[in-house]
Amino acid sequence: MMKKLLFLLCVFALAEPAAGAGPETSIVPRPASITTGGGTFTVNTATVIGTGSDKELRRVAALFAESVAPALGGRMKCADRGAVALSTDDTLAAEEYRLEITSSGVAVCGGSAQGVFYGLQSLRQLLVNGGGVLPVATVCDKPFFEHRGGMLDSGRHFWTTEQVKEFIDILALHKMNRFHWHLTEDQGWRIEIRKYPELTRTGSVRRETLVGHGSNSTEYDGTPCGGYYTRREIREIVRYAAERFVTVIPEIELPGHAVAALASYPWLGCRGEGYEVRTRWGVSEEVYCPGKETTFRFLEDLFTEVLELFPSEYIHIGGDECPKTSWKSCPLCQQRIREEGLKDEYELQSYTVRRMEQWLRARGRRIIGWDEILEGGVSPTATVMSWRGSEGGIAAAKAGNRVIMTPNDHCYLDYYQTKNPVLEPQGIGGCVPMSKAYALDPYDRLSPDERPYILGVQANLWTEYIATPVHLKHMLLPRLAAIAEVAWAYDRRDFEDFRHRMEALRKCYDTAGYNYATYFFDGCDE
Ligand code: ACM
Ligand code: ZN
Numbered sequence: 001m002m003k004k005l006l007f008l009l010c011v012f013a014l015a016e017p018a019a020g021a022g023p024e025t026s027i028v029p030r031p032a033s034i035t036t037g038g039g040t041f042t043v044n045t046a047t048v049i050g051t052g053s054d055k056e057l058r059r060v061a062a063l064f065a066e067s068v069a070p071a072l073g074g075r076m077k078c079a080d081r082g083a084v085a086l087s088t089d090d091t092l093a094a095e096e097y098r099l100e101i102t103s104s105g106v107a108v109c110g111g112s113a114q115g116v117f118y119g120l121q122s123l124r125q126l127l128v129n130g131g132g133v134l135p136v137a138t139v140c141d142k143p144f145f146e147h148r149g150g151m152l153d154s155g156r157h158f159w160t161t162e163q164v165k166e167f168i169d170i171l172a173l174h175k176m177n178r179f180h181w182h183l184t185e186d187q188g189w190r191i192e193i194r195k196y197p198e199l200t201r202t203g204s205v206r207r208e209t210l211v212g213h214g215s216n217s218t219e220y221d222g223t224p225c226g227g228y229y230t231r232r233e234i235r236e237i238v239r240y241a242a243e244r245f246v247t248v249i250p251e252i253e254l255p256g257h258a259v260a261a262l263a264s265y266p267w268l269g270c271r272g273e274g275y276e277v278r279t280r281w282g283v284s285e286e287v288y289c290p291g292k293e294t295t296f297r298f299l300e301d302l303f304t305e306v307l308e309l310f311p312s313e314y315i316h317i318g319g320d321e322c323p324k325t326s327w328k329s330c331p332l333c334q335q336r337i338r339e340e341g342l343k344d345e346y347e348l349q350s351y352t353v354r355r356m357e358q359w360l361r362a363r364g365r366r367i368i369g370w371d372e373i374l375e376g377g378v379s380p381t382a383t384v385m386s387w388r389g390s391e392g393g394i395a396a397a398k399a400g401n402r403v404i405m406t407p408n409d410h411c412y413l414d415y416y417q418t419k420n421p422v423l424e425p426q427g428i429g430g431c432v433p434m435s436k437a438y439a440l441d442p443y444d445r446l447s448p449d450e451r452p453y454i455l456g457v458q459a460n461l462w463t464e465y466i467a468t469p470v471h472l473k474h475m476l477l478p479r480l481a482a483i484a485e486v487a488w489a490y491d492r493r494d495f496e497d498f499r500h501r502m503e504a505l506r507k508c509y510d511t512a513g514y515n516y517a518t519y520f521f522d523g524c525d526e
Contacts, residue, residue, distance in 0.1 A: 024135045026504035027122045028481050029175060029488035030497065037136035039103040041083075044132055045074035048082030056113040057086045059243065064120040067173075070511045071128045084108070084123075086116050095177075096142035099123055101134045114245040115142075118175050128511050129504040145442070147404050147456030148487035149178035149249075150480060153463040155185025155257075156281070158204075158227030163469050165240050166514075170476065172244040173508065174484035179241055180316060180458060182251045183229075186259035186278035190228045191250070191309075195301050196265065203260035204228040206277040213426065214281040214464070234309045249368065250310045254299060255288040255352050256322030262286055268295055270330035281428075281464040285325040290352040291332025300359055313366055314383065319353055320370035346376030354379050368404065371396070383455065387411075394445050397453040406458045410440035411483060413475050414462040417517055418525040425474070427465050433525040437482035438495050459483040470515055477516035481505055 025034050049065060051057035058078055065076040076084070083105040092098070092111030097119030100107045108123060110116035122141065126134050150171045152159065159167070168179055183191045189203030205226030211219040229237070241248045262268050262275040269275060270289040278284055288295050306315065324345035327333040333348060342348050350373070357367045357379055368383045371392025378384065383402040386393025393403040408415070408430065415430030442454050459480050466472050481502060485493050502521070509516050519525035 024130055025126065025137050025139075026129060026501040027125050027139065028498065028501050028505045029485040030492050030494070030501065031122065031139045031141035031489075032492065033138075033140045035138045037102075037138075039136040040130075041101050041103055041106060041134045041136065042132055043068075043072070043076070043084065043106070043127055043134060045072050045076060047076055047084060049076055049078045050080060050082030050085045051078055052080055052087070054086075054088070054113075057088070057116060060113050060117050060120065061086055063117075063244070064124065067124055067512070068127050070513075072132055086110075086120075088112055088116060093142055097122075097139075099137075099139040099141070101126075101137050103136055106134065114177075117172075117245055118143075121173060121175055124173075125504055125508055128508050143175065143488045144490040145454070145456030145487050147178055147458065148174075148176040148484065149180050149404065149406075149456065149458030150176050150476075150483075151180035151182060151251075151406070151458060151460040153182040153185070153461060154190045154229075155182055155188050155260075155463075157225075157463040157467050158188060158190060159463075159469070159472070160227075161229070161233050161237060163472070164237055166469070167472075167476075168237070168241045168244060168246055169512075170473075170480065170514065171246055173512070174480055175488050176480075176484055177246055178249055178456075178458065179246050180249045180251060180460075181237075182253075182462075184251070184253045184257070184260065184318075186257050186284050187281070188226060188228075188277065189260040189264065191234065191252075191306070192228060192230045193302055193305050194231070195305065196298070198264035199261060200228040201264070203264040203277060206260075206279050208279050210280040220279060231305075231309060238310060247312050247314075248310060249312050249314050249316055250306055251316035251318055252302065252306055253318030253320075254356065255290060255349060256283070256320065257318060258288050259284050259286050261288070265298065267292070268298060270326040270333060283321045283323060285323045287322050287326060288352075289326070289330060289333060290348055291327070291330055291334070291336045296355065299356060303356070303360065307360075307363060307365065313364070314368050315360055315365050316368040316385070317353060317356055317360075318370060319349075319373040320387070322349055322372065324349070344376075348376070349373075350376035350378065353382070357382055385458070387460070390442075390444055393442075393454070397446055397450045401453065403454050404456055404458055405440070405442040405454060406460050407440070408460075410437055411457065411459050412462070413437075413459050413479050414464070414466065417475070417479060418519045420524075423519075423524075425465075425471055427475075428462065432479065434479060434482050434520040435495060435526060437479045438485065438493065438498065440483065440486045442486070442490070457483060457487045473515050474517050477509055477514055478502060478506070478520055479517075 049061040061078040069075045094112040097110040097115040099119045108119035189199045208220040259278045263277045327345045384396035385404045390407045415432040
């Protein structure tokens with residue numbers, strides 16, 4: 001109650017809404033309230049960040065000093081006391097913060113170190129935008145959704161540890177708190193598993209890669225392409241993300257998108273031989289064989305090692321795009337269907353997912369699956385990630401399942417971003433300009449009773465047609481900012497106001513050295 005009162009006090013007593021604010025108070029995602037006063041406070045490299053003796057705040061302060069060093073021409077120092085004072089206040093929610101800039105200093109108070117971190121992301125935008133000169137203002141802010149995610153596909157193209165860390169930095173700048181890491185694919189296995197070394201020895205490399213578009217090309221580049229993350233690198237990335245208040249949710253695909261695993265251990269498939277790490281995009285009919293107990297033993301061994309590396313409560317098990325062809329002609333799969341009293345191959349998929357969910361639940365984890373896990377019946381404790389539009393997510397929420405909304409028509413950042421894609425690098429297809437990403441409504445067609453099942457939203461970056469870090473950021477930025485605003489500020493979004501505020505965030509991209517697409521800024525995306 002106290003928290004609510006304080007927050008309301010902030011919103012109503014202090015505030016005019018951010019809409020009227022000038023560019024000097026531009027922050028993305030849009031804060032709940034900004035009140036401006038007269039005057040300024042100037043920060044430079046001699047300004048000290050005060051953290052008291054709190055070690056976590058000291059760490060958060062150091063990250064902030066590093067992030068604004070390019071704008072200030074050097075690093076601010078951290079000490080017990082300073083003109084930029086950080087503190088926590090447990091009457092605020094964990095992710096909530098209050099940022100007060102007066103003519104004599106700055107106070108950033110969060111419900112936890114995470115809240116302080118978000119307050120500092122806002123301060124960073126003001127600081128970069130003003131070249132160190134801050135407007136006197138009070139910002140009260142907290143997120144709307146708990147799951148604010150970004151997915152990176154390391155399966156189709158491998159991204160180095162440094163590139164993955166940069167992706168996480170970019171999520172954190174946008175106050176996103178979940179990194180969905182797509183680690184296994186038909187075209188490459190990316191995670192070291194000690195018990196099954198062929199997964200990386202064989203499965204992490206494809207012989208060559210398709211050139212041109214999958215819909216019409218038969219040309220290949222003749223060049224092997226691969227890479228994987230060692231256990232040490234994965235632990236390093238998980239720790240790096242946690243320091244920025246980002247939880248890494250690994251995705252280990254089953255029962256489809258598994259050709260790299262089948263190429264490594266052919267007994268995992270129905271046919272049992274003749275698999276090769278896939279060299280073109282699209283969906284393969286070769287999938288795990290759930291008719292064999294050895295497949296489940298493999299999956300349990302595999303997830304045992306995955307759980308050692310990833311502390312996340314949620315584990316993504318894929319579940320999408322699994323053709324049933326090989327199961328139809330597999331005696332063992334048909335035997336499983338008979339013995340388990342299953343109706344058809346869709347129920348065999350459900351059986352497979354449920355069996356792995358039970359195994360993971362017994363170890364204290366929850367599963368997320370793509371919306372295909374609804375087909376053939378879904379367990380009430382599974383979380384559904386809606387990607388084929390919002391329909392799957394709506395059905396799941398109505399059934400009482402938790403949902404993360406990532407509908408492809410708003411959230412797929414591998415889609416083209418202008419109405420005239422001849423100006424863009426080759427992409428997979430589709431069209432998600434900024435306005436479309438921003439128009440995502442995760443509550444669309446849901447009653448007030450159904451809305452609490454929506455955990456949040458996520459931007460997905462598949463990389464079939466993206467092979468370089470420059471192209472990756474060209475697709476990610478600035479559209480991630482639109483999804484971030486829906487995630488953080490769903491109840492206060494306003495596209496024209498956002499367009500205006502994006503100029504300040506653009507300066508942060510420039511200062512951090514992140515390239516980005518300029519179509520939206522140039523007004524030529526629609
Ligand atoms: C997906 O895009 N196949 C989840
Ligand atoms: Zn089979």
